Amino acid sequence: MTSSAATPRAVTPRTDIDVRPITETEFEDWNRALNIGFLREPTPAREELDARRPEFRPGRSLGAFDGGRCVATLRSFAQELTAVGGAAVPADAISNVTVSPTHRRRGLLTRMMAQDLAAAKERGDVVATLIAAEYPIYGRYGFGPATWMTEWTVDVPRSGLDPRWAGPEDGGRVDLVDAEDVRKLGPELHERLRVAQPGAVSRTEHWWKFATGALSHRPTWTEPCFAVYRSADGEVEGMVSYKADDHWDDSMQPQNTASVNWLLAVSPAAERALWHYLCSIDWIVKVKSGWRAPDDLLPSFLPDPRAATVTIQTDWLWVRVLDVVRALEARTYGAAGTLVLEVVDGSGPAGGRYRLEASADGTGACAATTESADLTLDVAGLASLWLGDESAVRLAALGRVREERAGAARQADALLRTSRRPWCPDLF
Structure with missing residues (x-):
């Protein structure tokens, strides 16, 4: 049988x-x-x-x-x-x-x-993007994981934060706002974040309506709480959407969790103030961070960073490069140098050999070439390197990048990798 x-x-x-x-x-x-x-x-x-x-x-x-x-x-x-x-x-x-x-x-x-x-x-x-529900599917269409996501759960009593905290100490303030305020203030704040955050994607008016309940796919919608951080001069620099459950133990002690839907901040002060605010809410003993970058500052804002435990870590935004020249010329570079890439794309649009020349001012020029390749990689590997999160040296060790010239993978890392990791705050 x-x-x-x-x-x-x-x-x-x-x-x-x-x-x-x-x-x-x-x-x-x-x-x-x-x-x-x-x-x-x-x-x-x-x-x-x-x-x-x-x-x-x-x-x-x-x-x-x-x-x-x-x-x-x-x-x-x-x-x-x-x-x-x-x-x-x-x-x-x-x-x-x-x-x-x-x-x-x-x-x-x-x-x-x-x-x-x-x-x-x-x-x-220039590219195609998606959030992959299953890992094995999309590599065969030329997509590669380009950003990752981490969720932390903060054990508030262990965090070391002062439970008597009443607000930011930098002259700013945290205010509760309603959905209409979010629709007015949120888009401009998000645009300020997006232009500074590799991997971030645009949000439409439709997105903000769903996020605030003006539209819903479901007959019932649970309204979240919204809070904003304003700097000392009154400028909105951060915003958070969150919900809380209602759980009490057998001795009638609150064991409630605040779950963040999304948190946007354009300054470390705003991030610190909003995380501190969430951890200061009466009856809240745990805070779930929602989708954050793997190098998010959250744990280090806490006096005891071990109070923030990683509960989810996974690949997030996948990218498929459609136009290699425009993609490589759109981004900036961390060093000057020249690299010739052999991109393998089957019958897809990205295949070919390309010469990337990065200048000292961070700009890059790219063109098709017949010069000998320094690195050979498939289009999915290029996507993983393009936003600066992945290492060419690491991919070479995994057999996904082939060095045609000794030291080329290390040079690629010097050109392509970023000091902070790319992050996509959105699910779509």
Whole structure:
């Protein structure tokens, strides 16, 4: 007797399944397939459809149709991604990727991805981006993990913070605000953060409406608390959205957790004040940080950094380079030098040999070349290096980068790596 798991059966792709952009009349069927793929209640509620409809862009939502029924989904939308140095590059943001369980292993995702990336290249997008629900899927389409995410849980009583704390000691203040204030103040604050944070992505008005309850995919929505930090001169430099549970132990002692939805800060003073505020709320004994950069300052703001325990650490933003020249010229560099890269991309748009010349002022020039390569890597490896988080020396040790010239990987690190790690605050 043999196990079917041990001897998987190859599935022949179905050429009669139509993969194409959906029409307005197919929007509800597409959302049904989306819900099935994400293991949610299949039939979308009217409120859910109404909230999602503003996200519909003709040509940017793809579906696979078998006998008239949608069985796979993919949506993309326009986005800006901040490169090292602060330049914003146009990105093809990919989301809502599903294949119904009845139609797995038929090449449907490959066909949808090929259509979307070809359209992105034609539009002039420099990169494509996504947040990967599963690690093994997207490398085969040229995506590589470019930022990572860490969540800490702070044990407040162990933190060493003064429980009598009443506010910032730098002349600033923390104020509670409502959702309307967040919609007014948040976008400008986020833009200030985005231009200084490699890996950050743009947020639309639609995003702020969802974050504040003006729109919701769900019939019920739990309003979070919002607080802002204002500097001594009254300027908004930080903002946080958080929720708290309601848990008391058998001796009637509060054991509540404050969970951060998102926290934005454009100064260390704002970060310190907002984390200190969250840890000072009566009845709160734990604070969950939400999605932070792996080198976030949070633990070191605490007198006892061991009170902040890592509870999640994972890859986060994945990037697929579509235009190598524009991507490498968009970012800045930490040293002067020249590097020739052989980029392997199969039949994709990024393959070729490129000469990168970084100047002492941090700018870079890139062009196709016939010179001998210093490093050979695939396009996914290039994506991991591009935002400055990954090490070429490390990838070489893993066999994902090949040195054609001794010392080239170390030189690549001197050019490409950043002093602080890139970070994407968003899930999309």
